[in-house]
Amino acid sequence: MADVDFLSLFQGIATLVASPPKILIGRICLILFGFLLIYLGKKGVLEALLMIPMGLGMAAVNAGVLFFEHGRMGTLFLDPLVSEPAAVINVLQINWLQPVYTLMFSNGLIACLVFLGIGSLLDVGFVMQRPFRSMFIAICAELGTLVALPVGVWMGLPINEAAATATIGGADGPMVLFSALILAPKIFVPITVVGYLYLGLTYGGYPYLIKALVPAKIRGIAMPPEKVRAISATEKLVFAVVACVALCLLFPVAAPLFLSLFLGVIVRESGLTYFYELFSNQVLYGATFFLGLTLGVLCEANTILHPTVLILLVLGILALTFSAIGGLIGGYVLYFISGGKYNPVIGIAGVSCVPTTAKVAQKTVSAVNPESIILPHALGANISGVITSAIFAAVLVTLVRGIG
Structure with a gap:
């Protein structure tokens, strides 16, 4: 032998x-x-x-x-760098995840599918009942985006790469993917991977940040009952249509994501049961599963050990930390304006990781005072955060592309 x-x-x-x-x-x-x-x-x-x-x-x-x-080393999963048409066709016949990456990931389609599914789960009535407080909290929770951009430039990143990385502060994975594809296609893989890795910290790390910045006595505030008008499905539908068209008009660079998000809302409020079941289950969970699998496969050592990854790691954690701090600052502002009746923990929900940060807010408060129900307020801030993260990303993309 x-x-x-x-x-x-x-x-x-x-x-x-x-x-x-x-x-x-x-x-x-x-x-x-x-x-x-x-x-x-x-x-x-x-x-x-x-x-x-x-x-x-x-x-x-x-x-x-x-x-x-x-002697070249590689895998049979996918090649994120292939670009020549003939090479693309060859790779599509060999690498088993290449069709998912080429036809859905590298053009942002999978981000739109996730947004479509998320939109079908959003009840915009929470925003419409408390529009000013919800949007104020969401805007405050974009602090991380504003901090990370100049810090990224200071650390040596080109402004387009710094801007793409700064969108991690919005804690909106599909938006990070979409922005990175437009602004920093050469390093969009590590930016997106870092963004999604850190989004897990909003669930595991934010409770500790809340406990560090909000004393237990204030965390347990039970907000007084308030009379809120019931929002009809027709009103929600009108809101979604108007908001979609207005945002597409103002920020056309993010129009595919705006359309996907509000189309999901419209399907939900129109009573289109079959579409709602499709988008909120098969589309959302299927797209999220393949998004996670593809991101994992993109973490091959030669790709992820990019010289700028350390900077991206620092900027990512900085962006998400300051976004949480900004949201809590907004919560404290409303706490003082209301004479101590507004629970500032709601501010963490302005970070638009839906519905994770809203659940984190309620869970943290319930640990101190089980009678305190802040979830409706937190969901309003959470849904507003999705909208503001898309707006901030669209503004950055528009301005930075103009500079380039």
């Missing part, structure tokens, strides 16, 4: 041995990090729907590296 070369037989191990130390360590760390994401998703610390496929994809892509012609 002929001798069998162990490394030739097990190429995943062979490519590890043949990799430079930086790539070898990076692959091993990313495999372990993928395991961690799966564990945290299973335990409910992070969003399981996104993090479990993302973690498994991350681990698998860094394990499944093999040799191609001329």
Whole structure:
């Protein structure tokens, strides 16, 4: 029996041995990090729907590296850098996730599908009942975007890359993906990966930030009951139509996302049951699953160990932290204006990770005072945050493209 070369037989191990130390360590760390994401998703610390496929994809892509012609290393998952038409056609026949990436991910379609599903779940009545307070909180929660942009430029990023990374402060994954595709296509993969990795921190990390900045006595404030007018489905429909057209008129660069979001709202309020079931279930969950899986597969060591990734990591955490602080500052402003009747924890819900931050706000308050119900107020701020994050991103894209 002929001798069998162990490394030739097990190429995943062979490519590890043949990799430079930086790539070898990076692959091993990313495999372990993928395991961690799966564990945290299973335990409910992070969003399981996104993090479990993302973690498994991350681990698998860094394990499944093999040799191609001329000793080149690669995987059979996808190639985010292929651009020549003939090469695209060839890769579509080989890499199994390439069709998802090329036809849905790299053009922003998957972001629009997620927005469509999110829109079908949004009850804009919460915003219409408290429009000024909700929008004020949401605007305050964009502080991270405003802080991260100049800091990114100061750290050496071109203004387009700094602006794309700053949109992480809006805590809106599809918007980060969409903005990065337009502003920083060369590094949109690491920007999007960093953005989605950090969105998990809004669930796991924000409760600690709330406890650090809001004393327990204030966290437990039970807001007095208020009379709010019931908003009819027709009114919500009119609001969605007017808001969609107005925002598309003002910010056409983000028109696909505005249309997707408000189309979902309109389907919900029009009583189109079959479409509602389709968008809020199959479309939303299917798009989110493949978004997470594709993001995980994009975390191959050679791609993720980009020289600017450390800067992106710093900017991402800075943006999300200051957005939370900005939202809480807005909550404190309303607390003082109301004479201590407004619970400032609601401010964290202005960070537009729907409905995660609204649930975080209610859960944190309930831990101190189970009788305090702030969820309706938090959902109003949360939904407003989706709109303001899209507006801020559209403004950045428009201004930065003008500069370029």
